[in-house]
Amino acid sequence: MEGHYMSGYRVFMVILFLHAWFATSVVLARSSPTKRFNFTVEWREVTRLCHTKRLLTVNGEYPGPTIDVHEGDRVEVVVFNNVERNTTIHWHGIKQFRTGWADGPAYITQCPIRANHSYTYRFKVTRQRGTLFWHAHLGWQRASVHGAFIVRPRSSSSYPFPPVHAEVPIILGEWWNVDTEAIESDTIRYGSGPNVSDAYTINGMPGPYYPCSNQDTFTHIVEHGKTYMLRIINAALNNELFFAVENHTLTVVEIDAAYVKPFATSAIMIAPGQTTSVLVTTNTKPGTFMLAARPYVSATIPFNPTTAIGFISYSTNRVPASREHGDLTFLPPMQDTAFATQFSNNLRSLDSTEHPCKVPKEVDKRLFITISLNLQDCCSNCICKGFTGKRFSASMNNQSFTRPATSILESYFKNTMDAKLINSFPERPPHPFNYTGPSTLDMKLNTEFGMRLVAVPHGTRLEFVLQDTSLVNAENHPIHVHGHNFFVVGRGFGNFEEGRDRAGFNLVDPPERNTVAVPSGGWAAIRFKADNPGMWFVHCHLETHTTWGLAMGFIVRDGPKASQQLLPPPEDFPPC
Numbered sequence: 001m002e003g004h005y006m007s008g009y010r011v012f013m014v015i016l017f018l019h020a021w022f023a024t025s026v027v028l029a030r031s032s033p034t035k036r037f038n039f040t041v042e043w044r045e046v047t048r049l050c051h052t053k054r055l056l057t058v059n060g061e062y063p064g065p066t067i068d069v070h071e072g073d074r075v076e077v078v079v080f081n082n083v084e085r086n087t088t089i090h091w092h093g094i095k096q097f098r099t100g101w102a103d104g105p106a107y108i109t110q111c112p113i114r115a116n117h118s119y120t121y122r123f124k125v126t127r128q129r130g131t132l133f134w135h136a137h138l139g140w141q142r143a144s145v146h147g148a149f150i151v152r153p154r155s156s157s158s159y160p161f162p163p164v165h166a167e168v169p170i171i172l173g174e175w176w177n178v179d180t181e182a183i184e185s186d187t188i189r190y191g192s193g194p195n196v197s198d199a200y201t202i203n204g205m206p207g208p209y210y211p212c213s214n215q216d217t218f219t220h221i222v223e224h225g226k227t228y229m230l231r232i233i234n235a236a237l238n239n240e241l242f243f244a245v246e247n248h249t250l251t252v253v254e255i256d257a258a259y260v261k262p263f264a265t266s267a268i269m270i271a272p273g274q275t276t277s278v279l280v281t282t283n284t285k286p287g288t289f290m291l292a293a294r295p296y297v298s299a300t301i302p303f304n305p306t307t308a309i310g311f312i313s314y315s316t317n318r319v320p321a322s323r324e325h326g327d328l329t330f331l332p333p334m335q336d337t338a339f340a341t342q343f344s345n346n347l348r349s350l351d352s353t354e355h356p357c358k359v360p361k362e363v364d365k366r367l368f369i370t371i372s373l374n375l376q377d378c379c380s381n382c383i384c385k386g387f388t389g390k391r392f393s394a395s396m397n398n399q400s401f402t403r404p405a406t407s408i409l410e411s412y413f414k415n416t417m418d419a420k421l422i423n424s425f426p427e428r429p430p431h432p433f434n435y436t437g438p439s440t441l442d443m444k445l446n447t448e449f450g451m452r453l454v455a456v457p458h459g460t461r462l463e464f465v466l467q468d469t470s471l472v473n474a475e476n477h478p479i480h481v482h483g484h485n486f487f488v489v490g491r492g493f494g495n496f497e498e499g500r501d502r503a504g505f506n507l508v509d510p511p512e513r514n515t516v517a518v519p520s521g522g523w524a525a526i527r528f529k530a531d532n533p534g535m536w537f538v539h540c541h542l543e544t545h546t547t548w549g550l551a552m553g554f555i556v557r558d559g560p561k562a563s564q565q566l567l568p569p570p571e572d573f574p575p576c
């Protein structure tokens, strides 16, 4: 896990050869190296909490293999599907300039990779560096099919913080004792809320607070007096999480592969789809210290109130104790919205000379998008297990997204798409109401189903105001945008108010990310330049909500220059 950090000697060498480097950098840029990986999607018997089950994995690993590349590299991943189910892989947060065919969401940018078939994802990693992850993007497969995707700075450029001794990927996840496909299909059949997971995990391990899990505890031996970088990834399906290291301060340096102004914190809040790199210095009295993850709960819904525990150890005997239920006061309480809010407010783009913050100061197009849960009447002869005997669904601007039977990107590219769907997504809520008003269970809570899109010219500067609603239940929603990073220019509670709230936007150093946690009963405003031609999915990264239709899509048209146009689909592109 030793990082590729520059020693003082290497820094000296770099300075020595800086001039030579500038002279040759054009040549180097053209010959970016290709990093190749083989991913086989296959079953593996895995035991946790005394339950052995067949788990969907990549290369038999849980979590899956780490992809470790440099900014500027080309990446080729051959994904071979060795199971009887369909699959796809998404490179979460990778911008995929002109290569939307490699983005991965099933039926959005590609048809699935069928059993005994393969598809090679080819893309270049540009204009980003830091911690990301990859995961399956079909149904709930990402529960176990996920791994770290690390983008190191170009070898010519170093981190904007002091060198670290080593790096430790920390993948937070959820474990179910049964096949998650059964949970997903129950959710769909009964229109119900899903069964909550049986455990939270740190690098696939639940830790000693769960039944018969002492041996399934993530443990990392560290040295005293060093600084480590934890690359933290929330790969959980349905839970925002708090994460902390006992008796150690975390210094946040990067989120979603974008640098931030470093700040110290006792814990982080991390939503599904988000990543956070923190520095930890092992400078207390040597010992064995807990790493802990448990949910941040922002709604009155069923949740599993347990805690995943791992350890870092720099004690003299170096044997991490499996401790009795200890003092977890180093973690915020599970309903601590004040902590989650303060943590998010501390996030600012680094905005340095080398990494300027390119937030659009003006915008060309604004969308105001409500985020709602909904309830549909039960069909006759059906069993419905949502609230009040109905079926749950979810929507954006009262449109619940239903995916087609083919790839949207492909039908857009081949011009076989129903033209009425393009630019038919409502740009404001069809019927304005008090979005965050009192309980709404007596209101009409049904929604419309379909696939409506927004289309914008290349280079359009977009603003989305994402407004949570209290329809059914207010909740914190992590909204993920594919193909682009965006800037979170504002957040607040209650209803977004045009004059008051836009005046308060941060247009200097707002955080740049790919997934924003929209406050429960509040709003978040994001801005970005739509400069990546293709068709891009926008959805809640709480997997249940995507199942229920909390999604939309937008098309970025080709620009006039060749470099602004979507490339044609690759030859091995999977058919439907």
Ligand SMILES: *[C@@H]1O[C@H](CO)[C@@H](O)[C@H](O)[C@H]1NC(C)=O
Pocket (backbone or CB within 6 Å): 036, 037, 038
């Ligand atoms: C991937 O698998 C192919 C075929 O088995 C093999 O030739 C190639 O070396 C492998 N590549 C990597 C990076 O493991």
Ligand SMILES: *[C@@H]1O[C@H](CO)[C@@H](O)[C@H](O)[C@H]1NC(C)=O
Pocket (backbone or CB within 6 Å): 084, 115, 116
């Ligand atoms: C995949 O290949 C294996 C081995 O050839 C075969 O047993 C299996 O039936 C195939 N599965 C599908 C769905 O084609």
Ligand SMILES: *[C@@H]1O[C@H](CO)[C@@H](O)[C@H](O)[C@H]1NC(C)=O
Pocket (backbone or CB within 6 Å): 178, 182, 183, 186, 195
């Ligand atoms: C979900 O939980 C219920 C109640 O415990 C149980 O009856 C049901 O079998 C569970 N569903 C699945 C798919 O395990």
Ligand SMILES: *[C@@H]1O[C@H](CO)[C@@H](O)[C@H](O)[C@H]1NC(C)=O
Pocket (backbone or CB within 6 Å): 246, 247, 287, 288, 289
């Ligand atoms: C953490 O710090 C507290 C307060 O200083 C101390 O009582 C406790 O023993 C420390 N925990 C460990 C594991 O060293």
Ligand SMILES: *[C@@H]1O[C@H](CO)[C@@H](O)[C@H](O)[C@H]1NC(C)=O
Pocket (backbone or CB within 6 Å): 434, 436, 437, 438
């Ligand atoms: C919306 O509902 C909230 C909560 O009841 C209330 O405080 C607020 O005044 C309402 N806003 C409007 C514009 O009616």
Ligand SMILES: *[C@@H]1O[C@H](CO)[C@@H](O)[C@H](O)[C@H]1NC(C)=O
Pocket (backbone or CB within 6 Å): 398, 430, 431, 444, 446, 447, 448
């Ligand atoms: C959403 O659409 C449904 C179906 O057209 C309608 O009955 C409902 O009132 C709409 N809700 C809102 C909040 O616009």
Ligand SMILES: *[C@@H]1O[C@H](CO)[C@@H](O)[C@H](O)[C@H]1NC(C)=O
Pocket (backbone or CB within 6 Å): 084, 085, 086, 111, 112, 114, 405, 575, 576
């Ligand atoms: C896999 O996807 C194809 C294309 O959408 C579909 O026809 C087929 O039924 C799917 N197979 C399975 C096992 O779900």
